[in-house]
Amino acid sequence: MERHPFSTPIGWRGLFRIISERFLKLRNSRVARRALRNSLLLTGIGLFTFVVLLGIFADFLAITPYDEVQMRHRFEPPSAAFPFGTDNFGRDIFSRVVYGARISLQIGLSVVVLSGISGVIFGTLAGYFPRLDNVIMRVMDALLAFPEIILAIAIAATLGPSTANAIIALAVVYTPRTARVVRASVLVIRQMDYVTAAICAGATDMRILRRHVFPNTMAPLVVQLTFIFAYAVIAEAVLSFLGIGAVPPTPTWGNIIAEGRNYIREATWISLFPGLAIGITVLGLNLLGDGLRDVLDPRMKVRHG
Amino acid sequence: MIAFILRRLFAVIPVLLLVTLASFLLMRLIPGDPAMLIADISASDAEIEKIREQLGLNEPFLTQLLHWYGNLLRGDLGESYLLGRSVTQAIWERLPTTLSLTLLSFVLSTTIAVTLGVIAAVKANTWLDQFVMSFALIGVALPNFWMGLMLIILFSVHLGWLPSGGYVPLSEDFWGWLRTCTLPAISLALLQIGLLSRITRATMLEVLQQDYIRTARAKGLSKSKVVGKHALKNVLVPVITILGISFSLLISGSLVIETVFSLPGVGKLLGSAILRRDYPVIQGGLIFVAVSMIFINLLVDILYAWVDPRVRY
């Protein structure tokens, strides 16, 4: 998390340079300029950065430890001392939501990294080696036949409740999505003249993949991974809500909502704030994904107001 | 058309095999011994061994698999550990609740989403468009179980308009059913409305640029007829293709929403099974949902071919 480029204060322009040059291998100032004009993208980055900062600086922001039980302060409504109120154990909801940001983002990022890596591996194998294509894609199709959340729930329920198992379940569920995106770009790139030229020049498969194929699959993959991050944040909340995600007292937005559910009539604030936090994160990520898609590939653009 | 349907049915078979195989394998991942889960804590080794024998766990893997497929073909999804009945029966009893909830939500979300999307496209780049699209973005971002809780607070606790839970079967009392199902259906529908209205808007904007829309206007048709007839049908064609995804999301959503609103449906069944580690029910529910999805997608394909005259079957 610490080395995530969003965490250093480098300003908007620097941020875009990093995204466009290092992340996406695009040294194209037109893309950067389009990005700066795209207000959706800017809003998305703003919202998401806000949540990321909450997660990073959770230790400073949460004055009361997230697991400190204060029986004198049970069910206190939002006040100056407890901005988001307290729960049935008198724990500070604000602290729990802020720490929840860290856990939820860590889970989201792990899912993105895992499904990204496995998607690249399976997608490249399927796209680059026609003999493997059928086998890999049929298995992916079978996974896609399950509704995502239900499959994640079944896997997580089978493996047993824990943060790691939730991550594994979600990564398995989203791998077909990334694999499809990677495979589609690899299929296109494989037909390009410069790849044919490289093959003729005697380049090895590994070299062609590394030099020509991977850099060009990055843009659509990053867009897809942004959306997967958003889905993963919601899906993790669902798993925690059903009691098969991270185990209490570890606070995740999902299990704070689940714990607050029993007191929803008397202490609505317990469930209210983590839900809003999920909303802000997912909204930010969706806007970021839409914006990146507009900027990186205007032809894929879904027109907005 | 018959040949087309048969061909599609045939293509479904390998997917069905893979999906059921995946469900079977998933249950082999359960840490520990299933027999231990069923047996009493006080059970002796011999008793556990007897349960293993009954479950066929001592058979070779392939025999177990074939035996399992044999049962599946007869519609036998195994026995629930805890409910004292077969999984098939448990699902069957709860199916009407889930079906009526998802259908109500489906009708609600589709009509609202298409209407909103069309309005946003026709009024593109006005405040109305921006309002509708902001609503759509927020609808997609908020988790539906949380929306359900907030709707309960607003409509049941504060306003007292609708009950916060419970269920009246549709066959008994239509109005009672509608009262108990409205809040869950709306919670489920919000995500759909968000997704579908954005897609409808984008498609409508594209369709409105087409030459045949200009032709329709040149014929002297009113704007409402141009949009409501000529454009709308062309918008519905691509929208139909994502109805399969819609249903998939509604079914996934119903799992959590039924838990939130205590509706006695398949989702609630699965939710409790997860909490109580009733693995046969989890497995059966998984298979049931996946197989339903495969057939819903098949139905969507057929519907698509029927609506779009250009599709050759």
Next chain:
Amino acid sequence: MASPVIPLLEVRDLSVHFRTEGQKVTAVDRISFDLAEGEVLGIVGESGSGKSTVALALMQLIATPPGSIDAERLSFKGKDLMSMSDREMRAVRGNEISMIFQEPMSSLNPVFTIGNQLVETICEHEPLTKRQAFAKAVDLLRLVGIPDPEARVTDYPHHLSGGMRQRVMIAMALACAPKLLLADEPTTALDVTIQAQVLELLQHLQGELDMAVVLITHDLGVVAEYTHRVVVMYAGRIVEEAPVADLFAAPQHPYTELLLKSMPPLDEDLHRLLAIPGSVPSPTEMPTGCRFAPRCPYAQNICRETEPAMIRESPARAAACWRLVDYKVPA
């Protein structure tokens, strides 16, 4: 036209602007022309000259915004089209003025049968029952030379070839016996052999129904064959107007002259063919002075500085070129 009666269509100083990304672009700039009943007028020009925009403006089918239409007068049968309400204009469209488009492949709605689309037009403007309208639709398809119209009427557009679809478009346009037909490059998208068939059909129906036609094309061969009078457009302006025989015999504007020279003659080798150097200026970068000056072999200093007005030699003949001024009115 020196006609004592009111012309069918009267266009005075029609301009069409589009506003895109803060820029105002003029697609059609102060053009004027008349059209008599039963007359066939050709509008010729390269792509980007604004000729299709003229037709859409006459139909009031320019989307506003981003477009806007200005005209001193735009009257049809003495009625002002500009001041008509939406409802009044709809009664004109498809009824008294019809239009056919360049792309028959995409101009018919793919998800409705051609019968449905024909019946819809008829019922919009005439008080007929569905059954009567359906019978009329079959008659119309027969009129435009579609074989086996009873069977074709239940077909979807994708069942038909491009030429057949354009015939359906013509049938739809003629459904209510319009006084004026706007044909925007009706044959450009079709095979050469089909082009002639469709144009012959249009000519035949024009005579039979005694309607006026505005035939928009970039093909001077089509103009020579099928029109009575021609308006030549360049970069949003009319540069020359003449009866068709006069235009081909003695073009007055250099642009017309070059257009004629670039026509492939039937009896000579193609290597003599002359192309006009350069291209139509983009509407955002209009030259000052005569718009054709940058490509004109005769351009003088005055051409690059001041735009020439239309010089009317006779009621039917006019052109906008400084060379005419020099000849007629020596400065």
